[in-house]
Amino acid sequence: MKTINELLTEPTATVVDVRNDWEYEMEHYPGAINIPLDQIMNRIDEFQQLGKPIVLYCRSSNRSGLAQMILQQAGVTETYNGGALSALPKPVMH
Numbered sequence: 001m002k003t004i005n006e007l008l009t010e011p012t013a014t015v016v017d018v019r020n021d022w023e024y025e026m027e028h029y030p031g032a033i034n035i036p037l038d039q040i041m042n043r044i045d046e047f048q049q050l051g052k053p054i055v056l057y058c059r060s061s062n063r064s065g066l067a068q069m070i071l072q073q074a075g076v077t078e079t080y081n082g083g084a085l086s087a088l089p090k091p092v093m094h
Contacts, residue, residue: 016035016055019034019037044071047074056079058085059084061084064083
């Protein structure tokens with residue numbers, strides 16, 4: 001099984017911030033898109049089209065864990081709970 005760091009370096013990876021809009025605007029992982037937890041169910045089709053793997057994160061890993069469970073139950077594959085934003089590895093700039 002790959003680590004979150006390895007997943008984040010995959011060229012097709014999508015990073016999704018499941019926090020609220022205002023939290024995302026304050027700080028987010030570089031290149032992450034914002035789809036708040038309360039919008040996940042209504043945007044399953046959008047998730048199906050995203051590059052894989054999909055790494056989800058939030059403030060503490062609770063919301064990202066719930067988002068992963070919702071997505072997996074809806075048939076969205078290759079989803080990973082990246083945990084808290086503060087715990088994500090800093091991206092390597094080339």
